[in-house]
Amino acid sequence: MxxxxxxxxHAERQERLSVLLAHQHVWSEGRxxxxxxxxxxxxxxxxxxxxxxxxxxxxxxxxxxxPTTFEAAVLAAGTAIERALRGGxxxxxxxxxxxxxxxxMGFCVFNNVAIAARAGQQRVGLExxxxxxxxxxxxxxxxxxxxxxxxxLFVSLHQWPFYPGSGGPDDQAETTVNxxxxxxxxxxxxxxxxxxxxxxxVQRFDPELLLVSAGFDAAAGDxxxxxxxxxxxxxxxxxxxxxxxxxxxxxLEGGYNxxxxxxxxxxxxxxxxx
Ligand code: ZN
Numbered sequence: 001m002x003x004x005x006x007x008x009x010h011a012e013r014q015e016r017l018s019v020l021l022a023h024q025h026v027w028s029e030g031r032x033x034x035x036x037x038x039x040x041x042x043x044x045x046x047x048x049x050x051x052x053x054x055x056x057x058x059x060x061x062x063x064x065x066x067p068t069t070f071e072a073a074v075l076a077a078g079t080a081i082e083r084a085l086r087g088g089x090x091x092x093x094x095x096x097x098x099x100x101x102x103x104x105m106g107f108c109v110f111n112n113v114a115i116a117a118r119a120g121q122q123r124v125g126l127e128x129x130x131x132x133x134x135x136x137x138x139x140x141x142x143x144x145x146x147x148x149x150x151x152x153l154f155v156s157l158h159q160w161p162f163y164p165g166s167g168g169p170d171d172q173a174e175t176t177v178n179x180x181x182x183x184x185x186x187x188x189x190x191x192x193x194x195x196x197x198x199x200x201x202v203q204r205f206d207p208e209l210l211l212v213s214a215g216f217d218a219a220a221g222d223x224x225x226x227x228x229x230x231x232x233x234x235x236x237x238x239x240x241x242x243x244x245x246x247x248x249x250x251x252l253e254g255g256y257n258x259x260x261x262x263x264x265x266x267x268x269x270x271x272x273x274x
Contacts, residue, residue: 008064012047012256013256015258016258020091030079032075035047037115041114042110043102047110059105062105070109072154078236080116089249092252093252096109096113098164101145105141114131128205129151130155130211130245133157133253135262136222137162138162143178150175152175183226185229187230195227212249217253222260223256224254224256231264238269238271239272242274
């Protein structure tokens with residue numbers, strides 16, 4: 001996926017996936033999503049725009065698209081689906097949670113976690129799927145895709161005010177829970193918000209599958225985020241997520257400190273499997 005979606009010196013660097021691949025010794029290959037699976041969340045027009053790219057273009061001010069990005073993006077989505085069905089952590093790119101039904105946004109081409117949620121519902125007949133998103137940015141794409149769908153609960157912890165601007169204290173709906181946190185928040189603030197709001201909301205919803213949009217850009221020292229979450233913090237967030245459903249899977253979102261990323265992912269894997 002990194003080779004198919006070269007991003008140059010952009011923050012969404014292909015080395016993000018290479019360092020994880022070099023570090024993880026237990027892994028299996030993903031697969032491409034089918035067109036039918038992409039259409040569970042995206043318009044045919046958006047799918048066609050990405051597929052038809054013949055020379056590198058920007059789909060929005062942040063989102064580069066090369067002639068092979070489509071191939072990478074369908075691998076990312078298909079791999080997220082497989083993890084949703086079988087458990088595990090989809091270490092994929094390009095990432096997904098800002099992608100809207102009809103367009104790419106904020107480094108995200110197709111909304112991997114959203115497609116995985118709908119595929120889980122369709123393939124296994126699950127009625128209720130919850131998505132917990134702890135990327136430092138609000139998962140506005142996932143929020144928008146499921147805003148009117150009460151079979152999917154979306155809960156997001158994120159820095160606010162911050163990119164993309166949505167997800168503030170008044171931005172809530174019946175099955176949409178946005179938890180904005182002040183810049184500079186660390187383990188204590190995240191775990192407190194999880195225990196007060198995220199955990200109880202997911203428990204009330206009682207999902208048959210919990211998907212985690214696992215971004216690591218809320219980590220201390222991340223070049224894009226402004227938070228201070230530690231490895232222990234991510235371990236605890238993951239452990240709490242794993243306790244909320246019998247069936248849990250994660251999909252990689254952000255996290256841009258290449259030195260720190262493998263350790264942060266390890267800590268989360270540790271928490272998910274504890
Ligand atoms: Zn992010």
